[in-house]
Amino acid sequence: MITIHPTYKKFWDNAVDGYLFLMTEQLESASDLATLGKINKEYYPNVQEVLKKHLFTGKKGQVFVLTAKHQKNLVQYIFVGLGSQKGQPHEERETLRRGIGAAIHVLKKQNLASAVLGLPNLKPFGVTTAELVKQMTIAAIMADYEFSTFKTDKKDKRWAGTLYIEVAAKAAKEAKALAAALKNGVIIGQATSHAREWADLPGNIMTPTELANRAQQIAKEYKLKYTVFGRDKALELGMGGFCAVDAGSDQDGKFVILEYKAAAKAAPTIALVGKGVCFDSGGISLKPSAGMEGMKFDMSGAAAVIATMSAIAHLKPKVNVIGITPIVENMPSGKASRQDDIITFMNGKTAEIKSTDAEGRLILADALCYAEKFYKPTVIIDIATLTSACAYSLSHFYTALITRDQALAEGMFKQGLLTGDKVWRLPLDDDFKEAIKSEVADMANTGAPAYLGGTTTAAGFLENFVAKTRWTHLDIANTASHVPHINYLGKGATGAGVRLLIEFVMGFKK
Numbered sequence: 001m002i003t004i005h006p007t008y009k010k011f012w013d014n015a016v017d018g019y020l021f022l023m024t025e026q027l028e029s030a031s032d033l034a035t036l037g038k039i040n041k042e043y044y045p046n047v048q049e050v051l052k053k054h055l056f057t058g059k060k061g062q063v064f065v066l067t068a069k070h071q072k073n074l075v076q077y078i079f080v081g082l083g084s085q086k087g088q089p090h091e092e093r094e095t096l097r098r099g100i101g102a103a104i105h106v107l108k109k110q111n112l113a114s115a116v117l118g119l120p121n122l123k124p125f126g127v128t129t130a131e132l133v134k135q136m137t138i139a140a141i142m143a144d145y146e147f148s149t150f151k152t153d154k155k156d157k158r159w160a161g162t163l164y165i166e167v168a169a170k171a172a173k174e175a176k177a178l179a180a181a182l183k184n185g186v187i188i189g190q191a192t193s194h195a196r197e198w199a200d201l202p203g204n205i206m207t208p209t210e211l212a213n214r215a216q217q218i219a220k221e222y223k224l225k226y227t228v229f230g231r232d233k234a235l236e237l238g239m240g241g242f243c244a245v246d247a248g249s250d251q252d253g254k255f256v257i258l259e260y261k262a263a264a265k266a267a268p269t270i271a272l273v274g275k276g277v278c279f280d281s282g283g284i285s286l287k288p289s290a291g292m293e294g295m296k297f298d299m300s301g302a303a304a305v306i307a308t309m310s311a312i313a314h315l316k317p318k319v320n321v322i323g324i325t326p327i328v329e330n331m332p333s334g335k336a337s338r339q340d341d342i343i344t345f346m347n348g349k350t351a352e353i354k355s356t357d358a359e360g361r362l363i364l365a366d367a368l369c370y371a372e373k374f375y376k377p378t379v380i381i382d383i384a385t386l387t388s389a390c391a392y393s394l395s396h397f398y399t400a401l402i403t404r405d406q407a408l409a410e411g412m413f414k415q416g417l418l419t420g421d422k423v424w425r426l427p428l429d430d431d432f433k434e435a436i437k438s439e440v441a442d443m444a445n446t447g448a449p450a451y452l453g454g455t456t457t458a459a460g461f462l463e464n465f466v467a468k469t470r471w472t473h474l475d476i477a478n479t480a481s482h483v484p485h486i487n488y489l490g491k492g493a494t495g496a497g498v499r500l501l502i503e504f505v506m507g508f509k510k
Contacts (some may be wrong), residue, residue, distance in 0.1 A: 002144040006179040007164035011118045018076045018115030023058040025084045030120035064104045089126025089415035101143035101488030108159040111238045116164040130181035137185025143488035145193045147200040152178040187314045192495035195307035199300045199493035201281030210255035222313030225259035240343035241362035248336025249329035258309045258323040268378040268510045269320040271371040275360045275384030276302025276327035283330045283356030300480035301384040304497035325364040342441045352441040360386050368465040382496045383399045383474040389454035391478035398424035400458035400475040408472045421500035432460040
């Protein structure tokens with residue numbers, strides 16, 4: 001696993017195996033410290049011509065590795081292209097993340113023990129130096145993550161080396177702030193890796209009990225309050241949605257709550273609610289075989305919330321944070337809920353089950369009720385792999401955000417651009433209420449086909465279970481796994497939502 005440290009030595013004074021150079025187009029260095037002129041003068045004459053000979057021009061995505069001498073040792077010079085740097089700041093930050101991702105992959109492939117990276121010039125990125133250090137650190141850790149637990153040849157294929165980020169050119173006070181930013185980046189990056197690993201684990205291992213145990217370990221390690229209950233307590237509380245989904249599986253469902261308490265007595269409370277379906281067969285509305293592949297990722301919302309709570313415990317925001325995760329399996333059996341069943345939720349509202357494959361909203365409904373009733377939060381955010389429909393609207397690059405709260409929508413959109421965990425708002429108004437009408441209950445658990453818009457109709461269903469609290473719904477069905485061509489996200493789980501939720505909590509103002 002990668003280790004990241006600040007270095008207070010000047011870039012060229014670091015005795016490492018790899019030197020990373022971020023380059024703009026026309027072979028201009030993105031950093032005042034790590035320049036081609038220095039290499040050309042002291043270490044590798046005619047380096048510009050060598051790069052041009054190998055067609056490296058600094059375009060986005062280009063990587064070139066050159067073996068050379070430095071301080072009498074053979075080392076690797078790794079050149080990474082950032083393009084023209086004429087885009088919007090959020091676009092340039094994303095290019096930088098992918099450049100760092102490419103560099104980490106080279107370090108892994110070369111199996112170098114250590115490398116150093118100089119800070120690029122700040123102007124194109126539109127953030128403070130400390131924020132840029134944090135974002136670079138997160139990207140490096142995310143790029144290093146690889147799920148190889150069950151590969152017998154290599155149990156862990158992550159890079160075991162050390163990356164140094166150079167902060168020496170700054171004044172002592174600023175260097176200290178940059179080191180703190182790097183530390184926070186490590187916390188957030190590692191939390192994201194936790195969420196990815198839990199989601200990547202298959203359903204025969206990551207059962208509801210196992211995920212609840214992981215949450216308990218987090219609580220114990222980071223001194224969070226931990227509460228868990230199962231079906232009996234859920235029945236007592238009137239959680240008909242949770243119990244309807246839980247009924248069909250031999251694996252006992254778990255309702256897990258993690259609590260972080262801020263130092264200030266009058267601190268506002270944020271509730272984070274994550275969908276935790278450890279495997280989704282569709283229930284009686286059985287998915288086709290191909291449709292079940294990847295259904296281990298259906299607990300990615302719960303994984304994001306639990307991982308976020310681990311980071312919150314480290315970062316100590318000035319708000320109380322409650323992480324609520326209803327965790328179940330959705331399986332077919334003689335005990336499973338059926339189409340046409342009518343269930344009653346914790347708030348007394350009823351729903352007709354049109355499809356048992358629309359199970360996530362059933363467990364979230366009770367979780368939203370629970371959050372509002374017992375914690376009276378200022379804001380509730382739920383996060384769920386809820387509808388495949390959002391992929392047709394947003395592809396894999398934006399999480400769907402649905403809310404009636406303009407301020408929350410605008411704030412989370414900006415935070416998404418900052419972190420790279422991007423969101424795009426979809427509409428929600430009273431017209432969508434018609435889509436989930438039922439002739440025999442208060443509502444149906446799926447929208448009528450004539451209305452289409454499955455992502456919004458699902459959010460419209462959830463809206464019935466938040467009475468007074470400011471609320472936002474995040475649908476990560478399209479961003480939680482298998483996002484194409486973004487190198488630092490890899491091939492499996494992405495940890496969608498972790499960076500965004502942490503940024504929201506840390507920056508929250510009532």
